[in-house]
Amino acid sequence: METGLFTVNNVWMMVCTGLVFFMHLGFSFLEIGLTRQKNTVNILFKNVFIICVGLLVYYIGGFNLMYPGFETGDAGFFKFAGWGISAPENGMTPDYAEGGYTWWTDFLFQGMFAATAATIVSGAVAERIKLGAFMIFTLIYVGLVYPIVGSWQWGKGFLSTMSYGESAGFYDFAGSTLVHSVGGWAALIAVFLLGPRIGKFSADGKPQAIPGHNLPLAAAGVLILWLGWFGFNGGSVLSADPAGTSLVLVTTSLAAAAGGVSAFLLSTIMYKQYDLTMFLNGILGGLVGITAGADLMSPNEAVMIGFLAGLIIVLGVALIDKLKLDDPVGAIAVHLVCGIWGTLAVGLFGSKASVDQFLVQLAGAGAVATFCTLTAFGILFTLKKTVGIRVSEQEELEGLDIHEHGMDAYADFRMNQH
Template sequence: MDAGLFTANNVWMMVCTALVFFMHLGFSFLEIGLTRQKNTVNILFKNVFIICVGLLIYYIGGFNLMYPGFEDGDAGFLKFAGFGIAAPENGMTPEYADGGYTWWTDFLFQGMFAATAATIVSGAVAERVKLGGFMIFTIIYVGLVYPIVGSWQWGSGFLSSLAFGEAEGFYDFAGSTLVHSVGGWGALIAIYLLGARIGKFGEDGKPKAIPGHNLPLAAAGVLILWLGWFGFNGGSVLSADPALTSLVLVTTSLAAASGGVSAFLTSFFAYKNFDLTMFLNGILGGLVGITAGADQMSPNEAVIIGLIAGVVIVAGVALIDKLKLDDPVGAVAVHLICGIWGTLAVGIFGNMAGFDQFLVQLAGVGAAATFCSLSAFIILFTIKKISGLRVSEQEELEGLDIHEHGMDAYADFRMNQH
């Protein structure tokens, strides 16, 4: 391969790595904005912990668990290539990954993805989870569950060769299932085991709004996430191919825009107000929805996927409330439900549309659902029994910042409470 093209590919991948890293600031802002002021430090601590520990865990074993080098005759379910990372002899040359990028860039780009699964859970369990229990969950979920599921498809495991009729292989371009639904299933199990925040449901069982303390931060978080998604999806092309990369960025943006518009309109017709939080989550729902097939869709199809994702967001949030589950940031509706929708959309729209492909996509969703739900339940239930998952009532009412961290995010916050 031409050295200039190799360099361009690798530089683009490194830029995308930086954009995906930047998404963690977006997640932090979104979670802070949609929750109460007294828990701000706690949320920031969790998100910084996820980045640092997630990257180290991925280095220690996650990368080689996700890309174990399945061979003919392997079941394609579980294999481990060893601890640590050491580049092959051709690791810095154009021979690696068919000339797309170097071994080191590959590791770092995939490492940025790995932490996202736990970040999704962080928002869902905000304001009442014990920090120690969450940290243990993060280590196990990012270290084992995420890379195992990823290996099934991106590591050439059994999903990548799953055939039915004319369909050959499950398809998830950038992770509607392999990243977002993996986090979404963990979030769903976590909020079920944790229970709702104090005051979320009244004596009549009806959900009560617990307003976030800073919607400007939440809006900034979503716009940062949208920007970061250019790296999330654009980098998943795994080269600087101008035609495919530009198409992916177009479909990503159109799905985000139509998801936001669809969500705020659906919310307006249902509740007779222009809800900013629904608008913001609609954008994220459109982004999650297009992620599985961003390289397969036409602009028109991207808009349709986003429009449906916006409706799914409003219905999903209502469903979570109806089930008396408490998700402060809408993570389950955004990442799990829209992740499922986006994965199935590959079988409905785009180059791979067809009933056979739809069934393969459905099977992939089912496999991830089963493994992630069972794994999350075992991890969280064990933590709950041994050390407890939830803080005390007093700690929850007074805020996790002062009890877990001994500090406030805003210096005059507690002074102004008295």
């Protein structure tokens, strides 16, 4: 490979790494925008903690757990290549990764993905989880659970070789299952064990709206996430291949747009209001839905996948409320339900569509669901019985910012109110 092309590939991957890093600002804005003012510092602290500690645990052992070098005869379930990171001899040359990027870029790009799984959980448990318990959970989930699941597919483990009939293995281009549902399953378990926020459900069990304090920030967060998804999906081409990257950015954007439109249309029909939060979550649902097969779909198929994801969001949020689960930002509907939808869509649309592929996608999603629910429950239930996972009633009512951080996100604003 020409040195110039290798350099261009590597620069593109570094740009995509930056875009995925930028997504953490988008997640932060979305979460604080859809929750109350009194918990803003707490949410920002969690998101900063996630990216810092996520990178460190991925460096210490996560990367070598996710890419352990499975060999013929291995079960393809668990293997560890050792502590720390050090580049192989060909790591900075076109001989590495088919000339798509250097080894160091590979580590950093994958490290940006790792922290996302815990960020998904952060939004779902907002406003009532103990910060210390959340930090312990993040260390274990990002350091162990996420890379083990990732190794099953991207590390060439058993999912990548799973087949049925004419299918050629489980397929998840950029992580509808391996990133989004991994976070989504943990979010579901955490919300179940935590219970709803005070005032979320009335005495007769009807859900009550707890409005977010800053919808402009929430909207900014979603638009930042959409931009960051160009790196999330575009970088998953693993090179600057013109045809591949161009198609992926088109399918990603069309799915996002279609998801937003369908979510706002259905929510308007159901609730007789133009709901901005449903519109925003519809966009995210479309993005999550296209992530598993962004490189396989035509523009028409991307629109269909995104459109159906937007409908799923509205119905998913309603179902979660009906089950008396409290998810302040809609993370479970977006990342879990649409993550499953996107994974199954690979068997329904695009160049791999077939009954056999659909069954493999279903089996793969089921394997990840089983592992993630069991591990998330084990971690969180242990924390609940030891250090506790929920703040006191007084702390929740007065806000986590003052009680856990001793500060206010809008100190001047609050002073002017008195």
